[in-house]
Amino acid sequence: MTDTEAAVSGSYGEAPKGYRLSDATRLGRVRLQVADLERSLAFYQGTLGLRVVSRHGSHAVLAAQGDDNPLVELHERPGARPAARRGQLGLYHFAILLPDRQSLGRFMRHLGQIGARAGAADHLVSEALYLQDPDNLGIEVYADRPRHTWQRTGRELMMASNPIDAAGLMQAAGDAAWTGMPARTTIGHVHLHVGDLETASAFFSEALGFDRTVWHYPGALFLGAGGYHHHLGTNTWAGAGAVPSAPGDARLLEWTIELPDDASLASLQESIRRAGYAAERDASSDSGIVTRDPWGTPIRVRVAREGPGDK
16 A cells, blocks of 8 residues: 555546446436335425425335436335344445535535434545435435545545534535525435445446445445446445345335446446346336346446436
């Protein structure tokens, strides 16, 4: 390891040996199974500030206030068991990325005003608040620090879980009221409980094409594309002997990777198959391919028809 240095573009991360995801890669919607749709909608609208853009029977799609880009899709399974925080593989949290620090400060103030409980951390590359939905599914709401402030040690990006500057966030919020998730809000990353990090690296980096960005964080491996700090977090914090979530659990049903073009999608499909995993076209819609990680969590990979995001 060398001394800490500025993490300029191209100076950090370990690329896969074969297929590598495009710099324009971003994440799309997450699909969640919940026990009570009405209860979940009250939380996702009232606490998080999302809005319903479509609803059909037992499922609903939510987006930010400022645009129609789907972020969360809720599917009701009456009686679904609350998600476990230990002993269960699958979702640790999904992360909603706000466009700026001011928005995060307004969201923090909003949580205080409604009496919602939240954790908080400064990750050096970002500042984050943490909540649980009514089914105990984990949610992070965060804002990135400017890339020119990121640091590295050797090829590894520096991340930590330090106390957050709550006073600074409140000052950044200014006098404007929180009016819900603003335009340009996206799904920034997904973080999963996995069985082991070596298998996670082989699948998510060598098969899916993510760069490894942070690998000395205790019990965790972070991966991203295009120099982003991470589109995916993996950890073994669920403990030895953890098992995948069951069909009757509140859980992550699917998360989505969006690529810039059909050629990128075809190359990724071939990479997944070469690694020995299934990657099948979704014949029911024009929604790309579906694969599963080694612990059974589905991943949809599609072409982003709306155009590339900011990351």
